[in-house]
Amino acid sequence: MDNTSSKDxxxxxAEGYRYVEGGVCAAKGxxxxxxxxxxxxxxxxxxxxxxxxxxxxRAAAVYxxxxxxxxxxxVCQEHLKKTxxxxxxxxxxxxxxxxxxxxxxxKAEKMCHLAADALQIAPEEVLVASTGVIGEILPIxxxxxHIGALAKGLSASGNLxxxxxxxxxxxxxxxxxxxxxxxxxxxxVGGMAKGSGMICPNMATTLNFITTDACISADMLQxxxxxxxxxxxxxxxxxxxxxxxxxxxxxANGRAENAEIRxxxxxxRKWKEALYLVMLHLTKMLAKDGEGATKLLECRVEGAPDSExxxxxxxxxxxxxxxxxxxxxxxxxxxxxxxxxxxxxADFEIDKTYVSIASKNGKVEVCRDGAGIPFxxxxxxxxxxxxxxxxxxxxxxxxxxGRAFGCDLTYDYVKINGDYRS
Amino acid sequence: MDNTSSKDxxxxxAEGYRYVEGGVCAAKGxxxxxxxxxxxxxxxxxxxxxxxxxxxxRAAAVYxxxxxxxxxxxVCQEHLKKTxxxxxxxxxxxxxxxxxxxxxxxKAEKMCHLAADALQIAPEEVLVASTGVIGEILPIxxxxxHIGALAKGLSASGNLxxxxxxxxxxxxxxxxxxxxxxxxxxxxVGGMAKGSGMICPNMATTLNFITTDACISADMLQxxxxxxxxxxxxxxxxxxxxxxxxxxxxxANGRAENAEIRxxxxxxRKWKEALYLVMLHLTKMLAKDGEGATKLLECRVEGAPDSExxxxxxxxxxxxxxxxxxxxxxxxxxxxxxxxxxxxxADFEIDKTYVSIASKNGKVEVCRDGAGIPFxxxxxxxxxxxxxxxxxxxxxxxxxxGRAFGCDLTYDYVKINGDYRS
Numbered sequence: 001m002d003n004t005s006s007k008d009x010x011x012x013x014a015e016g017y018r019y020v021e022g023g024v025c026a027a028k029g030x031x032x033x034x035x036x037x038x039x040x041x042x043x044x045x046x047x048x049x050x051x052x053x054x055x056x057x058r059a060a061a062v063y064x065x066x067x068x069x070x071x072x073x074x075v076c077q078e079h080l081k082k083t084x085x086x087x088x089x090x091x092x093x094x095x096x097x098x099x100x101x102x103x104x105x106x107k108a109e110k111m112c113h114l115a116a117d118a119l120q121i122a123p124e125e126v127l128v129a130s131t132g133v134i135g136e137i138l139p140i141x142x143x144x145x146h147i148g149a150l151a152k153g154l155s156a157s158g159n160l161x162x163x164x165x166x167x168x169x170x171x172x173x174x175x176x177x178x179x180x181x182x183x184x185x186x187x188x189v190g191g192m193a194k195g196s197g198m199i200c201p202n203m204a205t206t207l208n209f210i211t212t213d214a215c216i217s218a219d220m221l222q223x224x225x226x227x228x229x230x231x232x233x234x235x236x237x238x239x240x241x242x243x244x245x246x247x248x249x250x251x252a253n254g255r256a257e258n259a260e261i262r263x264x265x266x267x268x269r270k271w272k273e274a275l276y277l278v279m280l281h282l283t284k285m286l287a288k289d290g291e292g293a294t295k296l297l298e299c300r301v302e303g304a305p306d307s308e309x310x311x312x313x314x315x316x317x318x319x320x321x322x323x324x325x326x327x328x329x330x331x332x333x334x335x336x337x338x339x340x341x342x343x344x345x346a347d348f349e350i351d352k353t354y355v356s357i358a359s360k361n362g363k364v365e366v367c368r369d370g371a372g373i374p375f376x377x378x379x380x381x382x383x384x385x386x387x388x389x390x391x392x393x394x395x396x397x398x399x400x401x402g403r404a405f406g407c408d409l410t411y412d413y414v415k416i417n418g419d420y421r422s
Numbered sequence: 423m424d425n426t427s428s429k430d431x432x433x434x435x436a437e438g439y440r441y442v443e444g445g446v447c448a449a450k451g452x453x454x455x456x457x458x459x460x461x462x463x464x465x466x467x468x469x470x471x472x473x474x475x476x477x478x479x480r481a482a483a484v485y486x487x488x489x490x491x492x493x494x495x496x497v498c499q500e501h502l503k504k505t506x507x508x509x510x511x512x513x514x515x516x517x518x519x520x521x522x523x524x525x526x527x528x529k530a531e532k533m534c535h536l537a538a539d540a541l542q543i544a545p546e547e548v549l550v551a552s553t554g555v556i557g558e559i560l561p562i563x564x565x566x567x568h569i570g571a572l573a574k575g576l577s578a579s580g581n582l583x584x585x586x587x588x589x590x591x592x593x594x595x596x597x598x599x600x601x602x603x604x605x606x607x608x609x610x611v612g613g614m615a616k617g618s619g620m621i622c623p624n625m626a627t628t629l630n631f632i633t634t635d636a637c638i639s640a641d642m643l644q645x646x647x648x649x650x651x652x653x654x655x656x657x658x659x660x661x662x663x664x665x666x667x668x669x670x671x672x673x674a675n676g677r678a679e680n681a682e683i684r685x686x687x688x689x690x691r692k693w694k695e696a697l698y699l700v701m702l703h704l705t706k707m708l709a710k711d712g713e714g715a716t717k718l719l720e721c722r723v724e725g726a727p728d729s730e731x732x733x734x735x736x737x738x739x740x741x742x743x744x745x746x747x748x749x750x751x752x753x754x755x756x757x758x759x760x761x762x763x764x765x766x767x768a769d770f771e772i773d774k775t776y777v778s779i780a781s782k783n784g785k786v787e788v789c790r791d792g793a794g795i796p797f798x799x800x801x802x803x804x805x806x807x808x809x810x811x812x813x814x815x816x817x818x819x820x821x822x823x824g825r826a827f828g829c830d831l832t833y834d835y836v837k838i839n840g841d842y843r844s
Contacts, residue, residue, distance in 0.1 A: 065765070066761065066764040066765045067763075067764040067765070067766075067770075067771075067772040068760050068761055068763070068764030068772050068792070069764075097757070099757070100757060100760055100789070100792060100793050100794050101793060101794065102793045133755075133757060134757025134758070134760065134761060135756060135757040135760070135789070135793075135794035136794070239743040239744060240662065240741075240742075240743060241742055241743060241744050241758075241761065241762065241765075242761075242764075242765040243761065244757075244760075244761050244764060319662075320662075320663055321661040321662060321663060321743070321835075321839070322661060322663050322839055325835070325836050325838075325839030325840045326839060326840065328836065328840045329839070329840030331840070334557065335519070335521070335522060335555060335556025335557040336556070336663075338490055338522055338556065338557070338666075339488065339490055339556060339663065339664075339665065339666050340663065341489075341490070342488040342489040342490030342491075342664075342666060343487070343488045343489070343663070343664040344489075348489075349489075350489040350490050367522070367557070370490070370522060371522050371523060371524045371557075372522055372523065372557035372558070409836055409839075410836055410840075411833045411836050411837070413743075413747070413836070414747050414750065414831055414832055414833050414835075414836060415833070416747075417743070417744055417747030417748060417751070417831075418747045418748065418750045418751030418753070418832075
């Protein structure tokens with residue numbers, strides 16, 4: 001479990017796009033940094049991150065649908081309203097969610113003011129995010145005493161320290177970035193995310209920050225974000241618990257100097273694909289580093305009457321605790337897959353269903369027309385011994401597809417969440 | 423975990439009702455039995471149960487809403503249609519669900535025929551149920567060769583052997599029965615159930631068989647069953663997985679000789695309360711013996727705008743994997759309770775919420791008006807060290823109530839479901 005290299009996720013190839021280093025600093029004109037300000041008693045662990053765009057950026061956001069909303073969300077909504085969806089900076093802390101506290105909004109506003117003073121910008125140009133324990137008062141002093149050093153240390157290579165600062169029970173930092181050409185200019189989209197429990201995003205996800213240097217209107221920025229969230233983060237579940245602090249923030253500063261994207265068309269499609277690749281990769285990283293997880297579990301549904309049905313079925317499979325345990329135990333208990341397909345809340349026929357289980361070690365067909373077929377247990381065990389498992393489902397009643405991402409359920413999930421107020 | 427006495431559930435008192443022994447044989451005119459026929463290789467474990475009413479009984483049933491339905495369900499539906507909701511006997515096996523098999527219906531019908539021949543009744547008077555692994559062909563030979571001995575051994579004290587025969591990963595047998603007076607006659611309702619994983623009933627639950635000697639019309643029998651299922655089994659979740667073979671069968675043979683209950687009124691209310699007490703107790707037994715569970719977890723919601731909202735909120739709390747782990751770890755992580763209330767799919771305001779955590783060891787208030795309040799961690803730890811924990815939630819926006827039942831999430835849940843194709 002502490003062999004972090006096992007958490008690496010394979011990149012999906014797409015023509016015309018190249019994965020690059022740099023996370024939230026990959027795109028032009030962004031600086032970031034992170035440090036330990038003392039919220040986390042372990043001095044080696046960062047707990048405070050700062051991200052700035054050198055020039056004003058358009059901003060889009062999606063938030064948790066949980067009725068309990070963290071104070072930072074309320075402050076972000078207010079600030080974006082005031083600025084007409086513009087932002088310069090994001091401040092984020094881990095170890096404390098600043099949620100369900102009577103002074104939550106006051107403290108979140110204070111964080112914005114502290115960052116604004118240090119960066120010499122307006123407080124409403126700062127967005128704020130927190131993650132950690134719910135319902136404990138956020139101590140502001142550690143942030144106040146370290147914001148100066150954090151602002152001073154910002155750099156175009158500070159993405160890694162920032163990505164570390166938003167980690168909670170994550171075992172690896174999560175970054176992704178891609179590069180492509182737009183109007184003859186090099187354009188980039190990059191991001192960072194944190195997991196790794198209380199993950200079942202719904203219209204949003206846990207903390208995710210994405211930056212791009214593309215020039216794009218605020219409306220198109222929001223449209224793309226909402227669309228891509230639906231097929232990436234919203235198709236992810238670690239444990240079915242939708243967090244109170246879920247948030248995706250997307251900044252676009254226009255520094256790539258492409259012609260402004262103002263409507264759907266080739267440029268929008270091209271840029272949106274880059275956003276998809278980054279968010280898809282972060283989604284898979286989140287899934288693979290789910291609390292206690294040893295395996296990335298993906299379900300790909302084909303032959304569905306519509307894409308929404310495909311995603312609902314896929315999410316039902318990767319959410320089943322019983323199947324998640326079977327994957328951990330490397331047991332090809334496909335009856336649990338079919339059971340989870342059967343209780344998916346969507347309208348379709350079950351008796352045309354085809355199921356196979358695949359990994360880099362091979363593919364084994366286990367169910368045809370909704371009934372079991374003989375298969376080699378030995379072969380299945382080999383397939384399931386890999387660290388990325390894909391369940392292929394063909395519903396046999398349409399042309400639409402969907403994917404969902406999760407992980408196995410292990411002793412360590414119970415240990416992490418039983419032992420520690422995370 | 424093997425200390426079965428820790429799985430005992432405290433009885434809820436209700437005036438005019440007395441808990442009695444006897445399970446499905448508590449009511450007059452029922453005989454039962456169970457044995458090992460060889461489906462289970464462990465000879466000491468029963469795997470085949472038979473239940474008979476000495477005289478024809480009216481029957482009511484509810485089944486799983488999973489699109490994948492076990493073959494026994496299809497056969498029960500067909501038989502009850504043929505007989506106009508009358509039945510004489512039930513045959514049930516464990517170790518094999520007879521689900522997702524091409525020959526499933528044929529085998530389920532064969533089970534009914536074998537029982538009918540042995541009991542000298544018509545095959546359509548027999549109902550059938552199976553539980554165990556999905557998608558493995560059911561061997562009929564062991565049943566065929568043991569049905570004679572099973573029928574011969576039926577007795578009015580055979581309830582225990584029958585209850586044992588339907589157990590899968592259950593660690594204790596589950597029976598309950600109550601006695602009360604109706605029209606000056608002694609009347610009884612009793613039942614047995616099996617758990618203990620793939621439990622998230624929806625309009626039904628895993629195998630449950632209830633008998634009564636009350637005289638009641640088939641319509642009123644079904645009405646009461648559907649109504650009580652909604653507030654008992656449907657408010658239970660071990661792991662969120664709705665099984666393919668869920669079924670509750672209720673038989674009423676009229677042997678108590680009360681005046682037939684044909685409409686709502688005092689007699690119906692009185693009998694329905696007995697049914698509620700039996701099903702409530704079985705529900706709590708199922709929850710407390712959830713796979714790997716060490717604690718019964720109940721959530722009681724008050725102050726809700728309607729009872730459906732109360733139940734949805736209660737079920738959301740007892741279903742949260744994060745909170746279930748915290749209960750296992752005896753950590754008063756109430757933020758997870760509020761988070762689970764917040765994502766419950768119902769329409770209500772969150773900021774009036776009051777939460778306290780209680781057990782036989784005391785009660786600790788942790789949240790008022792949706793915000794945390796100071797509490798003694800030591801006191802909370804003491805409360806959580808009990809083996810039956812109740813989370814009290816007051817939504818502060820109405821008069822309605824609801825309850826839901828679950829258990830903690832432990833290493834053993836993962837072990838049971840990772841190691842063993844159950």
